[in-house]
Each structure stands twice: as C-alpha cells, then as structure tokens.
Amino acid sequence: MERPSSIQHFKKFLQDIKDVFVNTSARRRQYANHLKEHGIMSPCKILLPNATRWNSWFRIVCYAKDHIDYWPSFFEAELQDNIRNEKLAKIQSILQNVREKGIITIYIHFISNFSKEFVRTLDFFQQKNTPVFPFVELQLQQLNSYLESNRISSDFGFSLEHLILTLPFNPIDFYPIFQVAFEAAFAKFSLHISNHPARELFKACQIFDPAYFFYSDVGRKNIRLYSIINGFDNPSNELLREWFIYCGQQWVLDDTGIEGFWLRMVNQLPLLSNIALDYIWLPISSCTVERSFLIYNTILDDDYQNLSLESLKALNMMHFNLNFK
Template sequence: MRKFLNDKLINGGAIPGFHQLQEKYLGAVYEKEKEELKTLLAGKPVAVIFDETPDVEGRCVLNILLAPLKKDHSGRILAYLADTVFLEQCNHSTVSVAVVKCLQEYRIQNEDVIVFDTDNAAYMKKAFKSALQALYPNSLHITCMAHIMNLIGNAFHKPFVQLNSFMMSFSQMFFNAGSRKRRYLCFMTNKLPTKKVTMPPNPCATRWNSWFYAVQYHREYFGLYKEFIEMETQVCGRSVPQSVERLQDMLQDPNLPQSLNVQINIMADKCKHILNLLDIFESRRPVTTKIFNYLEDLQVVFAANKEMQYEVCDEYFKEFDLPRRTKTEILRTVGEAYVNAEEKLTKYMSDGQPAIEFLQEVRVFDPRHITFLDDSVESYKAIPGFTDVPRHEFDSYFTALGPAALRAALSGVVDLDVFWDGVQERLPVLSSLAHRYKDAVSNSADAERSNSIYKLVLSSRRRSTTNQNLKALVFLCHNQRILSGAFEREEREKGKVIEWEDMEEWEDMDIEGEGMEDDE
C-alpha cells in the first residue's frame, strides 16, 4: 500500500507508520492522564489496592491501584490504576518497595493512606507487617472480603464430589467444541421455544461466583440433559469425547440422576446466602460498617443448618424415589458442607482476617449499632486515632445525636454521609475519623479486574510491546473503563448469567484453585 501511494501520489510517503501512535502519542497521553490522576488524589485519604499476576512472558506483574475514599455521585468508591510494576521476584520485600515508590511518585502523604487491600496470601500480610505498617501509621490491612467469601463458598461445595464431577464434565464437553455448542443451543431452543436459552456458566476456580451461577443454571435445565447427551453420543459415533461418555454413564445410572437432581436443588437454594454476600463484597459500594454483621448472620445460618440437615432438606426428596442409603449419604454431605463452611468462616472471624477487630469496631460510626456497642472510648483500639476522641464528643454522639438521628430516620436507616457532615461542627474529631474510616475499601476486586485487563492487552499473540508502552496501555484502558462506567454496564447486561467463554485455564484449574489461599 505504501509503495502504491509513493508511486501514485505526491507526498504519499508522508503517511504515518504503524508505530506512530505508540512512539509519538501514547507516552504523551499517558503522562497527561497520570498528572490528572495525581491532581485528583492530592490531599485525599486513599485506599491502596494491589495484586500480583503472572503474564505470558513468565514475569511477576504487580498492579497498584489508588482509591480516594470519597464516593462519587452514585455512591461508589472508584479505584484507579496507578502503576504496573514488573518484579524480578515476588515476595514481601519487593512488593512493599514497589508500593512505597508508587505512593511517593503520586505524592501521597503517609498520614493519608488509610487502608491497604490485598488478597490473603502470606507474603502480602508480611509486606504490611514488616514495612508498610510502620511507614503509614494511620493505615489498616484488610484482606479482600470477596476473596474470603469465595474461599468459604469453595469449602461449602467441596464435599459434593458427584455434583462437582458432573459440573466439570458438563463444562468440559463444550471446551473448543463450537459445533456442540450450536447443537446444544438448537436443542434447548426447540425444547423451550418461549425461553432465551444461553450456554451454561463456566464453573471456573478463578472466577468468583461462577460455580454457584452454574448450579442454578443446571437446576433449571437438568431434566433435558439425558436426551441431549444421548443425541450427542449418536452424532459423535466412535469419536465420543471422554466428558460426554462420563455424562452418559452418570445419567444412565438408575439412582445417580435423581441424586444429582436433589443435590443441585439443595445447592441452588442453600448457596444464596453466600452468593448474595459475594455480590455485596465485590461491589464498589462500601459496606464497611455492615461487614461484621453480615458475617455474624452467616455464622448463625451455618450453625443452624448443620444441626438440622433432614429438616432443611426434607422438601427436596419428596419428588424422587431414592433409597434410604442415598438419602442418608446426601444428608451427610450437606452436613459436611455446612461444617466446612462454618470452620472456614470462623477462621476469618478470628485471626484469618487481620482487620477483623477493626471491622467489628467500625460499626460505631453507624448510629444503628451504638445501642449494642461499648460506650467507652478506650474500647475502640483497632480504629487508628479513636482513643484521642474527646470524651464529651463521644458521650454526645452516644447519648444524644446518634439516637436522635435514628429516631428521625423514617426507614430506620441513617444516611451516614449526611449525618457526619451535619455534626461536623459539634463533633469535629469524631466526624473526621468517621469520614476517614467508615468507607474504607474492603475488597481487592478492582485489582483482579486490572489483572484481567493486563492479560487482554498482553495476550499470547501480542508480546512485542515494550514494558513502558504496556504500562501506559493498561493504565489508560483500566482508568477509562472506570470513568466511563463500562464495568457497571457489563455487570448490568450480564445479570445473573455468565456467558460462556473458551477458558484456557481448564488444565490448570485445580492448581489455580489451590493457589488462591497461599497462607494454608
């Protein structure tokens, strides 16, 4: 094309080369956006969110995000990607050094760093304890609540061996099988002409919520699977894949299909508490003052259900003629699931979550909770600076202003932003602390999202990008999506159904699933 233009047009050779955007414009745009982000963050209390991921080049990549603890017009806390760091080694020392350098570059004052959000890896906890805690005295370390809830969910469904095997085989049946997907959708559409049928969600260990969405999907369509598998076996002839063979063996068993149906129905209902909390904790809307109550309520649910397996599951057996032995085995599995989930939850309500005492005490900033909390300033040691609150401010809040706001709230829910803005003159110290800590970010979900964007930018087919250009591209892509609301639009469009994707991590699924909890 260039040769043709050079030959046929005057000044045809002045057409920019393919590298023009990256060499001439990308760097300038990146620096401009970076300066605007520094201005946005200046003087504001921030949450620091960071997470590490491997890339296709075998490097350790640390994405560091900064979130000003000020809600936007829709009540969200937005986390902006500040830096992408390529680490020679990934340990507590290299991570803490990278985070400190990033905060210094963005001119974030030490006292303005309120919270560090990471996953539950042991080296992340050590990075805070050995370095970051001393440098940033007002800061807290909160390990991602969505990550913790996902681990509790994994513990909950792990005892259902037959159900897990069925779901894995069903998903593997469609891996790199476009024609089978088309036959499946055509079959389901013919059977259910009034419904818009989608592919089943992929129960991937690295995708939070997906297992529970998948089991809810299977509850709706399980009755049609046997016919489809029989049809698929005939279509494949001698080249039937192992996943289809396994499904055929399961669905032709005299008792197993009914047993699977019961297990699917039980799990689809009983997982709702976990699924709801996963959605809440993944959200950008802060729920810091509610987290401990959510965990206590979930603990009550687990404790009650583990002691009442038959009572809570009796309704699921009525439609099926199962042997007593099979029923007993299902009830035993349900009990084991609740015991596992309760043990995991109990761990994170003690020392597993380093900020659990803070999450328990921060409820003091919500007037709804003060009736049940200690009325002594000295009792709130996990909130930095709280012991400096004047006694008269604390007493005025506990005895007068807090109860008055609660009585005035028509729905019984106090708008905390309005309340603490309104009492700022009368309770200056307490109000300042409330504004700093009541909306502390409690998840690192945005860091996980930035990792996904990084892997989209640096795919296995695009590996020649320089590190500097790669940092700029990921920075611009992530922050543009944050500001434009692209993530929220995708979540609304997706709803409760996760569209099928040809995931490359099937072979590594067990390894990645175990790696999510590095401290065990």
C-alpha cells in the first residue's frame, strides 16, 4: 500500500479550511444554515485556529472530528457558487477522494485523542488570578513522561485501531507516523524546556507546595539547594528556624489552596510566608501580557480617544479585576 500522506499535509488542509472562512461572514452563515439543514439545530460556529490562542489548533481538530461528515456537501455547494476559488476546489477534491478523506479522518481522531494532555497542560499555563507557580515543575514532568512513553509506543488504543481497519487501512502504516509526531514533540520539548532559563526556579519553587516534602528524602530539606530563591542563599537564623518547622511537619492544603495556606502561616512562619507569597504569584507565561494588550486595544478604541486619565484608570481597573476572586 502507498504510504499515507504526512501530518504536514493534513495541517495544510486545515489551514485551507481556515482561509476560506476567514473574513467571510456570509460563508460562515451559510455553513451554520447547512448544519441546521442536516439536523444540527444549534450549530457551533467553526473554530478557526489563532496563533495567539495556544489551544485553538487542537480545538479545530476536535471540532473537525464531529463535523467532517458535513463538509463534503457544504464545500460542494460552495464550489458551485465560486467555481474559480482554488482553495475551495482543493478542499472539495480531498473530501471527495475516499482515500484522502479516510486518512484525514484518522489523523483527526489521533490528534483529538492524544492532544488532551497538551490541552490540559496549556490550559494550566494560561491560568490567571491563580497562584500556580509551585506546580509548574510537576506539570512539565508529567508532560515529559507522556511524550516519552508515546514516542516509543506500538499501541495507540483499540478505538483508533478499529477506525483505521474500518476505513479500511492497515494500522502498521500509520503507527510510525504517530511515533514520529510524538518524537518531534519530545525533541522540541527537550530542546526548549530542558534549557529554559526559569527551569531551576520552577524546580526550587516546588518547596512552597506543602506536599513537596511528604515522600522526599532528607536531602531535599537542605535550604541551600534552593539558593535561587531570594533569601535562601544566605538565610538568617530566624528563617532557618522557620524552615525546619516547615520541613518537619506534614501540612495539608484545604479548599483555600496554596495562597490560603501561606496566609494562615503568616503568624507562625512570617519570614517564610512573605517569601512564599511573592513566589507563588510569579507569572508562568506571557498570556496575561498578551491579554493586557488586547484589553488596551479595546479600551483605546477610536470611539474613546477623549477619555480622561481618571476614566482610563477606572476602565483598566474594571477590565483587569472583573473576574478576580
């Protein structure tokens, strides 16, 4: 059998899907009507990937999994009205080709099934108004294990194998492609995360999670192992006293989470609490900054060029604190 086309070919197909919908509100309306005509009474609009929205590409793949069977008839009708549109013709050609559509369907299911771990991790890194910095290293270790195990896997699940056989193809023609996809992800992860300038700080800040010392050896309790944290490189006697109190007990987080824990420790461990409350709130991504620019663009719309400084401050306060808890 001829080797299946690559995932890059599949990505180009999704990019063409995006391109024919971008800035074409009439086509989006026609698509929604098409879904209604085929029994979807409350259709979800097509999810178009956005370079600044980390999970948007995975989400259009998951969307395609549920909607690809409606695409051939829709794009056939669109091509009839836009006979010279090359991208529409290319999309329709692929969807009408049983083999090509089958391969795309397999890739859609593979990515939908195995992207969940990436989506969860990326959602974690995009959290705001939540002190999660001490848990970054755990997330990275989990993702590393996930990538390592799948890049050498020869079993990608019964449901995916059954789909491949049903379409019909041979699973052994696809599994090497799946392994290469995981290998590429693992190589990129290893290159960027292992050498990330904040990686040592991620590791050190695990100490602000009270559970960190539960099952650890005594060597972890050496405060100078965490000298990257300000104050730990040359700790005072009082800080050392608080440190050994903290390391010597088994603390438990309650519903107030890690911030609530350290706020309760302010009287008992004042020096350590002050340090912890600074470090647990460190930002872990540029998402907040990117959102800030989007918010500023909204606030500084052409219709609001005459805002006073006081009004601008008030709008900023409302935008940035609307969902703060």
